[in-house]
Every structure is written in C-alpha cells, then in structure tokens.
Amino acid sequence: MKKLFIGLVILLVGCKGNSQEKPISEETVYSVQKTDTQWRKELSDLQYFVLRKAGTEPAGSSELLDNKKKGVYVCAACGTELFISEHKYDSGSGWPSFDREIKGNVGFDVDYKIGYKRTEEHCAVCGGHLGHVFNDGPRESTGQRHCINGAALKFIPSEK
Numbered sequence: 001m002k003k004l005f006i007g008l009v010i011l012l013v014g015c016k017g018n019s020q021e022k023p024i025s026e027e028t029v030y031s032v033q034k035t036d037t038q039w040r041k042e043l044s045d046l047q048y049f050v051l052r053k054a055g056t057e058p059a060g061s062s063e064l065l066d067n068k069k070k071g072v073y074v075c076a077a078c079g080t081e082l083f084i085s086e087h088k089y090d091s092g093s094g095w096p097s098f099d100r101e102i103k104g105n106v107g108f109d110v111d112y113k114i115g116y117k118r119t120e121e122h123c124a125v126c127g128g129h130l131g132h133v134f135n136d137g138p139r140e141s142t143g144q145r146h147c148i149n150g151a152a153l154k155f156i157p158s159e160k
Contacts, residue, residue, distance in 0.1 A: 028107070032078045032126040043077060050151040051077050051128035054113075054120070059094025062150020067096075071157040073148075078126040080105050082153065083146065089138060091145050096153065098146040099137050106130065106146075121146060128152060 034042070039052050049055035064073070073083040073096070082105050083098040091097035104124065111120040111132070121130040130152045137145035 054129040064150040075123040080125040
C-alpha cells in the first residue's frame with residue numbers, strides 16, 4: 001500500500017502540463033520581435049506583465065472598460081488594430097469585451113493555466129497576450145466574448 005501511495009504521488013507531481021510553461025512566441029515567429037529588455041523599456045509594468053508574461057489585470061481596473069467612444073482598439077505593444085468599438089459590449093465581467101476580433105490580427109492558442117482548457121488570444125503581429133475568448137457572448141451576434149485585458153490595448157478614437 002505504501003508503494004502504491006508513493007507511486008501515485010510521483011505520478012501526480014510528474015504530470016505537469018508543458019503548455020503552462022510555454023513562453024509567448026516560443027514556436028511562432030512574429031513579424032515584430034524585440035528582446036525582453038526592449039519590451040521592458042517600452043511597456044509599463046502592467047503592460048509588460050499582461051502582454052509579455054500572460055498576466056491578468058485586476059477586474060474593473062481598466063480605463064477602457066466603460067469607454068463608449070467610436071474608434072479602434074490596438075495592441076499596446078505594437079499598434080496592430082485588434083478590435084473595433086462597434087463590437088464592444090458590457091459583459092459584466094470586469095474586462096473590456098468584444099463579440100469579434102479583426103480577422104487575421106488576433107491569434108489563438110489553448111491554455112490550461114487554471115486547470116481547464118481555455119482559448120487564449122494574442123496579437124498576431126507581436127505575440128502579446130490579450131486575454132481569452134469564451135462562447136458565452138451575445139447570442140444575437142457571434143455568441144463569443146473576447147475578454148481582453150485593457151492594459152493590452154490602446155484606444156484610437158475615430159476622426160470626426
């Protein structure tokens with residue numbers, strides 16, 4: 001019985017998923033590439049944590065959460081257009097939410113960081129982590145909720 005218990009402990013400790021340890025852009029070559037030092041110089045501490053370390057900002061903390069202006073949301077790291085204001089909605093989640101992305105500018109990966117499968121979103125140009133997409137969005141449109149860290153975005157208002 002003791003050997004069985006030790007074997008189970010070793011098995012559980014040894015079964016750590018490697019998807020949790022894959023750094024951003026390990027496999028994909030992005031058109032915008034910079035060293036870690038360059039990213040640290042160009043981004044705020046929160047932007048670096050979110051975009052380069054796949055972190056999450058506190059819910060409700062983004063200045064962009066309640067933004068209702070017309071315009072485009074771009075990657076805070078490289079300026080790539082990611083989402084448009086017409087597709088933004090209040091999901092009640094505490095993070096800026098969109099029902100669709102600008103096709104081709106957002107990439108997707110699978111992430112198991114909290115113990116179950118989620119679809120992670122990243123900038124297709126620089127690889128910066130944006131957030132996650134879920135299938136609990138508005139049914140009258142795409143049914144998707146792109147739950148995005150405001151720190152990963154910059155807002156560019158439309159010209160009048």
